[in-house]
Amino acid sequence: MKRVPVAISILLIFSIIAALGIFYAKTTCNTMSQYALDAQESCERNDQASAAQTINRMSAYFESRHPVLSLYAHHDELESLDTNLVVAAEQVRVGNLTLAAATLSEIHFMANHIYERELPSFHNLF
Amino acid sequence: MLVVFFRALFLYFFITLGVRLMGKRQLGELQPAEFVIAILISNIASLPIEDTSIPMIIGIIPIFVLVACEVIVSGISLKSRRFRSIISGRPVVVIHDGVIDQKNLRTLRFSVDDLLASLRQQNVFDVSTVWYAIVETTGKVSVIQKYGESPVTSKELNLTGENETPPTLVVSDGKFIEETSKETALIQSQAKEFLKRKHLTVRDVFLMTGTKDGTFTIVKKTKKGKSS
Known part of the structure; x- marks a missing residue:
């Protein structure tokens, strides 16, 4: 009968880990979205330096969150987001701010998607 | 390739741990729920090995959740007979005094061929010699033959002896x-x-x-x- 308390503990631990994962994904998503919106605004104002700085900060932030996020999110999605960050940085560097704004919009969408995929919503469950 | 190798090793470890947590009951006769769990675990375990873009935890968590549910259900089944009968069903008598209960056979979707095969596996070749045949919750058939049809025991021959401890x-x-x-x-x-x-x-x-x-x-x- 000791197995039953162990089993209940396992269920509790994993539900806590999953809940923490959702919280982690949410904070990451919110920060990334804010960065993406700020960089987008900079691109629309044609402020290349500000956009580049914001994207660099966003990349560094995502890099720091990557190890834990990779435990929860599909690696393909994280790699795709990584790729888009590199593309956006390069587009800003060469001065193509219109395209960079579009890429940043995509980054904003993907960051939200990673979070929404973790939520136990009707859409995800079924 | 090394990633796949290590993932397979880790999952082997976790699956072994999970099966141990379920206990010896799992390794013996399987109840329907236990059989389902065994199949599910084997399918889930293969996913992170085949697709390295899937986080390992997506393989490990479902395995342990299923194992934990199985252990909890087994624990509740031990305490509650009603719950046990809902999860595992009840043994059903299919032969009594040499007569096959056709209604029970139909309810179980157990064919006559299945029944006769189960009897033969227990060295019973004549249905009329059977006192009781019961289909257990695992699907196995337990048979008790009529007096005079089953092998003689030393007690019936009034032979005396001692219980032997196995080597x-x-x-x-x-x-x-x-x-x-x-x-x-x-x-x-x-x-x-x-x-x-x-x-x-x-x-x-x-x-x-x-x-x-x-x-x-x-x-x-x-x-x-x-x-x-």
Whole structure:
């Protein structure tokens, strides 16, 4: 009968880990979205330096969150987001701010998607 | 490729842990729910191995959640008969006094061929000799034959005797088995004396079993793997 308390503990631990994962994904998503919106605004104002700085900060932030996020999110999605960050940085560097704004919009969408995929919503469950 | 290799190793470890957590009951006769769990675990375990973009935790968590649910359900089944009958069903009598209960057979979707095959596996070839045949919750058929049809027991012949304790494993693959009780310690010390008399060392022995009365069976090691 000791197995039953162990089993209940396992269920509790994993539900806590999953809940923490959702919280982690949410904070990451919110920060990334804010960065993406700020960089987008900079691109629309044609402020290349500000956009580049914001994207660099966003990349560094995502890099720091990557190890834990990779435990929860599909690696393909994280790699795709990584790729888009590199593309956006390069587009800003060469001065193509219109395209960079579009890429940043995509980054904003993907960051939200990673979070929404973790939520136990009707859409995800079924 | 190394990623796949390590993932397979980790998952093997976690699956073994999970199966151990479920206990020996899982390794024996399977109830329907246990059978489902076993299949699910094997399918889920293969996902992170086949697709390295999936986080390992997506393989590990479902396995342990299923194992935990199975353990909890088993625990509740132990305490509640009603719950047990909902999860596992109840044994059903399909033959009584040589007569097949066709209604119960239809309810179980158990064909006559299935029934006869199960009887034959228990060396029963004539349905009329069966007193009771019961389909257990695992699907296995238990049979008790009529008086006079089943093999004779020593009690019926008024023979007397003693209950025999099964031989204890003393040596396995050249090493003494760890002593677990006073009885095994006694048998082990007798075994050492026996080996001395036979001019053997423990390393020469592949398998050795013994009883309290000093009867030992030895299988010696050979170089080519054939035992003597």
